[in-house]
Amino acid sequence: MPTRAELANAIRALSMDAIDKAKSGHPGAPLGMADMAESLWRGFMKHNPADPAWANRDRFVLSNGHASMLMYSLLHLTGYDLSMDDIRSFRQFDAKTAGHPELGVAPGVEMTTGPLGQGISTAVGMALAERLLASEFNREGFPVMDHFTYVFVGDGCLMEGVAQEACSLAGTWKLGRLIALYDANDISIDGNVKGWFSEDVPARFEAMGWHVVRGIDGHDPEAVDMAIREAQAVTDKPSLIVCKTVIGKGAPTKAGSAGCHGAPLGAEETAAAKAAMGWTAEPFTVPADIKDAWDAREAGAAAQKEWEDMFAAYAAAYPELAAEFKRRMAGELPANWAEVAAKAVEKAAADAKAVATRVSGKNVLNDIAPALPELIGGSADLSGSVGTQHSGAKSLDVEAYTGNYIHYGVREFGMGTVMNGLQLHGGFIPYGGTFFVFSDYAKNVIRSAAIMERRVVWVLTHDSIGVGEDGPTHQPIEQICGLRTMPNNQVWRPCDSAEAAVAWTMAVERKDGPVCLIMSRQNLEQQPRTAEQLEAVRRGGYILKDCEGTPELIYIATGSEVQLAVEAAEQLSAQGRKVRVVSMPCCELFDRQDAAYREAVLPSAVRARVAVEAQAAGTWWKYVGLDGRIVAMERFGASAPAGKLFQHFGFTVENVVKQALELL
Numbered sequence: 001m002p003t004r005a006e007l008a009n010a011i012r013a014l015s016m017d018a019i020d021k022a023k024s025g026h027p028g029a030p031l032g033m034a035d036m037a038e039s040l041w042r043g044f045m046k047h048n049p050a051d052p053a054w055a056n057r058d059r060f061v062l063s064n065g066h067a068s069m070l071m072y073s074l075l076h077l078t079g080y081d082l083s084m085d086d087i088r089s090f091r092q093f094d095a096k097t098a099g100h101p102e103l104g105v106a107p108g109v110e111m112t113t114g115p116l117g118q119g120i121s122t123a124v125g126m127a128l129a130e131r132l133l134a135s136e137f138n139r140e141g142f143p144v145m146d147h148f149t150y151v152f153v154g155d156g157c158l159m160e161g162v163a164q165e166a167c168s169l170a171g172t173w174k175l176g177r178l179i180a181l182y183d184a185n186d187i188s189i190d191g192n193v194k195g196w197f198s199e200d201v202p203a204r205f206e207a208m209g210w211h212v213v214r215g216i217d218g219h220d221p222e223a224v225d226m227a228i229r230e231a232q233a234v235t236d237k238p239s240l241i242v243c244k245t246v247i248g249k250g251a252p253t254k255a256g257s258a259g260c261h262g263a264p265l266g267a268e269e270t271a272a273a274k275a276a277m278g279w280t281a282e283p284f285t286v287p288a289d290i291k292d293a294w295d296a297r298e299a300g301a302a303a304q305k306e307w308e309d310m311f312a313a314y315a316a317a318y319p320e321l322a323a324e325f326k327r328r329m330a331g332e333l334p335a336n337w338a339e340v341a342a343k344a345v346e347k348a349a350a351d352a353k354a355v356a357t358r359v360s361g362k363n364v365l366n367d368i369a370p371a372l373p374e375l376i377g378g379s380a381d382l383s384g385s386v387g388t389q390h391s392g393a394k395s396l397d398v399e400a401y402t403g404n405y406i407h408y409g410v411r412e413f414g415m416g417t418v419m420n421g422l423q424l425h426g427g428f429i430p431y432g433g434t435f436f437v438f439s440d441y442a443k444n445v446i447r448s449a450a451i452m453e454r455r456v457v458w459v460l461t462h463d464s465i466g467v468g469e470d471g472p473t474h475q476p477i478e479q480i481c482g483l484r485t486m487p488n489n490q491v492w493r494p495c496d497s498a499e500a501a502v503a504w505t506m507a508v509e510r511k512d513g514p515v516c517l518i519m520s521r522q523n524l525e526q527q528p529r530t531a532e533q534l535e536a537v538r539r540g541g542y543i544l545k546d547c548e549g550t551p552e553l554i555y556i557a558t559g560s561e562v563q564l565a566v567e568a569a570e571q572l573s574a575q576g577r578k579v580r581v582v583s584m585p586c587c588e589l590f591d592r593q594d595a596a597y598r599e600a601v602l603p604s605a606v607r608a609r610v611a612v613e614a615q616a617a618g619t620w621w622k623y624v625g626l627d628g629r630i631v632a633m634e635r636f637g638a639s640a641p642a643g644k645l646f647q648h649f650g651f652t653v654e655n656v657v658k659q660a661l662e663l664l
């Protein structure tokens with residue numbers, strides 16, 4: 001039987017080989033965390049390499065994603081579908097072994113990591129998902145859900161503010177099955193961290209309600225084993241195990257220095273490291289006895305089989321619960337969803353009175369939430385303002401782990417990571433609300449959801465200068481362009497209740513990416529529509545108001561500016577002009593329609609086009625072309641009553657008509 005040091009050295013050897021061959025990568029962290037990894041993955045992780053999707057597997061998140069070769073070494077060694085050829089292809093085009101671990105690219109990777117701080121923060125959401133599902137589905141003798149969520153985390157992640165946000169919540173939520181192993185090597189890219197990371201991290205975590213195991217030698221696997229056992233035994237607090245390590249452990253001249261953080265060791269240093277650790281195998285080979293000792297396939301299959309047998313008995317005793325559990329984990333909507341959604345849209349379309357779209361959104365939630373037990377909402381301390389707390393919302397209770405509504409406090413970024421974690425775990429459709437202008441605080445986590453193709457719904461209200469007196473800090477201008485240019489993100493800016501309802505129901509139906517619902521603070525008129533037009537809302541852009549024959553001019557508008565375009569069109573048609581109004585609540589969906597539809601809505605021959613949106617102009621040029629005009633916000637707003645601001649910045653019927661006449 002190989003020694004534990006030899007087993008850890010297999011990770012070191014593979015990491016050095018792959019990074020040297022790629023001439024790119026981060027050897028320091030895999031070498032430094034190899035012993036911690038040996039302890040966790042051989043002694044504790046409950047997982048089945050043959051089925052990375054097993055519902056009750058332990059989750060493992062490599063928060064310091066630059067240590068990707070550690071992850072790939074573990075996946076290869078334990079028997080996932082990740083071959084030595086994959087290891088050899090590290091960081092090459094189309095390889096499973098991407099530069100940073102990517103969800104859906106390498107089997108066994110639970111989330112895409114690399115943006116420091118997001119891994120541990122997302123793991124908080126996974127650990128919360130586990131507890132919520134356990135309380136909903138476990139029955140006496142049937143622990144359907146009882147896995148751990150493990151995280152490897154470095155100095156960089158713990159410097160990031162988002163980790164503070166999410167770890168604070170984890171402490172408050174008493175997530176006892178969340179266990180983070182901290183690679184405390186005192187090094188980040190610029191060198192020894194004492195000049196920029198000097199607080200007492202363990203004390204900080206204790207203050208947040210974590211159980212902290214201090215001063216573990218991260219190169220002593222027995223000490224790490226003991227710490228993990230201790231952490232597992234503490235069931236009402238998340239645990240942080242502080243593992244003192246040496247970055248690049250084993251590299252004779254570079255260990256302990258920032259120099260091995262992100263540069264290949266090179267042939268000479270690698271050879272010397274292998275010699276010093278007594279590793280004699282050829283590059284990209286692992287001796288059979290070491291490979292055998294790592295192989296987790298048999299134990300993993302047995303663990304899953306045991307769970308499946310238990311689940312079969314559970315299904316016999318509680319058939320409905322078991323079916324519901326399967327549905328939830330598969331991310332399928334309830335059988336009656338289509339009916340529920342159609343009713344909600346129909347009801348919203350019948351709204352007659354002017355109402356803010358944030359209120360329309362809440363009304364839709366009131367109608368759909370009772371049918372969606374997987375829906376888990378929340379807000380970053382703006383529940384009343386953003387309309388996320390529907391009538392059936394029950395606040396999270398961490399004594400019983402019940403509830404479907406989370407008070408995230410003033411933590412937009414942390415809310416986003418927790419939502420991603422809830423979604424990635426399976427069993428939930430998360431949504432969360434804040435003021436649109438503060439979406440910038442959370443922007444990178446919306447981006448992560450888009451990259452990972454996760455169904456997460458952002459409710460972003462108070463969407464323009466319509467915010468009024470709170471002034472320019474609270475008035476979003478450029479946010480919408482940024483979100484619209486984000487690949488795989490869908491941005492809706494509905495103009496009334498009907499569009500808001502379609503947007504919400506389509507967000508629930510979307511399976512492969514985030515949706516941002518941009519809602520107004522102020523009341524908006526309801527637009528009349530035919531059944532056909534209501535159906536066309538689903539296409540993202542459609543003709544809301546038309547003229548006889550070919551239009552001379554087309555207005556394109558979204559949200560609060562649709563009514564303005566409609567009134568301007570009415571004035572122009574009274575003057576004998578032929579004007580069309582296109583409502584474009586979701587550009588991304590419109591762009592995906594076939595060419596014939598897009599041509600029918602925006603005929604290429606009609607060059608006189610005016611876009612109206614109280615946001616930065618950015619995204620509209622491609623719809624209006626160089627011959628068109630955009631009535632937009634070219635500067636930050638101001639503090640004044642909203643009506644005054646719309647007037648001041650040219651969002652008046654008069655100006656919108658004037659812009660058109662200048663084109664005609």
Ligand SMILES: Cc1ncc(C[n+]2csc(CCOP(=O)(O)OP(=O)(O)O)c2C)c(N)n1
Pocket residue numbers: 028029064066114115116117153154155156157185187188189247261
């Ligand atoms: C949000 C974010 N900022 C910056 C980076 C670039 N970066 C990658 S690793 C790193 C330093 C991380 O230090 P630590 O976690 O201690 O890693 P170690 O050097 O110990 O491996 C930085 C700044 C990043 N990946 N993500």
Ligand SMILES: [Mg+2]
Pocket residue numbers: 154155156183184185186187188
């Ligand atoms: Mg470090």
